[in-house]
Amino acid sequence: MTINKAISVYxxxxxxxxxxxxGIIHGLQAAVVEHIDLTTPTVKTMNFTIKQDDFAVIGAPVYAGRIPxxxxxxxxxxxADKTPAAITVVYGNRAYEDALLELSDLVKEVGFIPVAAGAFIGEHSYSTTANPIAEGRPDTEDLIQARDFGAMVSKKIGEIKSLDAIATLPxxxxxxxKDxxxxxxxxxxxxxxLCNLCGACATVCPTAAITVNTTVLTDKTLCIRCCACVKSCPIEARVMEDARIIKVAQWLSRSFQERKAPEFFI
Ligand SMILES: Cc1cc2nc3c(=O)[nH]c(=O)nc-3n(C[C@H](O)[C@H](O)[C@H](O)COP(=O)(O)O)c2cc1C
Ligand code: SF4
Ligand code: SF4
Incomplete structure (x- = not known):
């Protein structure tokens, strides 16, 4: 098999x-690349069909050991229609627990065949200057490993004669x-x-929880605490100040300083 079109879904x-x-897509070296960004709230009303002869790279972060x-x-x-896929979870240097298995089960349910899986590390959403957690990751080393993983996946796909022969990934x-x-x-x-009502935080919010008019309003019932708004504010006027989250961030920063390495299942 060869990869003609790669679709990055995240x-x-x-x-x-x-x-x-x-990084993975770079290593795959597909002739054509398309993107499906599931982060924006507008995808709520959309459906996506992926063809059998495409190849998907599917990624999600880990929230409390699960897929959000x-x-x-x-x-x-x-x-999908028995479309081969590489699946990836990205976690904040603590643990990914059941998330990769959950993502594998989920993509199978919608018609993909997972041919490879990876767990990578990204800066923790709760990381701050005061409580750094995997700060700056993925860094150059991580992105080289992502590219190498993509190249390994490409090699595996090249050697596959029939998708029916793909063994379940361990x-x-x-x-x-977990609950x-x-x-x-x-x-x-x-x-x-500090806030100058620029609206950058509202633009990146994946759940449309933020409204900016004469002030910034947040619908807490929609908030998933992803911290996209915090990290996107150009003047650091948006902060996660809740004492429970700060306590968690302090614990994570203290307990998970040792650099974890990406893992591949292929
Ligand atoms: C609510 C929440 C729960 C999280 N749970 C975990 C976790 O269980 N283990 C871990 O290592 N990182 C955890 N993280 C950190 C994210 O997995 C990590 O920052 C990831 O890189 C975010 O991906 P993104 O940049 O694509 O949003 C959590 C982050 C949030 C916001
Ligand atoms: S909190 Fe930051 S990003 Fe949001 S409107 Fe205010 S200045 Fe802009
Ligand atoms: S943390 Fe910010 S960006 Fe994320 S859902 Fe909540 S309000 Fe939206």
Missing amino acids: FSPTGTTKKILE SIAVQRLKKLK LPGNFPY IVALPGISPIILDN
């Missing part, structure tokens, strides 16, 4: 998953998956004295 509020997928529920809902908008994780952790009522806030 949910990536703070952009680390997207960067890893770019909103990413699950949006990935269910895809309809992925870590358990089913039933989803709900933290309702928490969202970042703005520092009124």
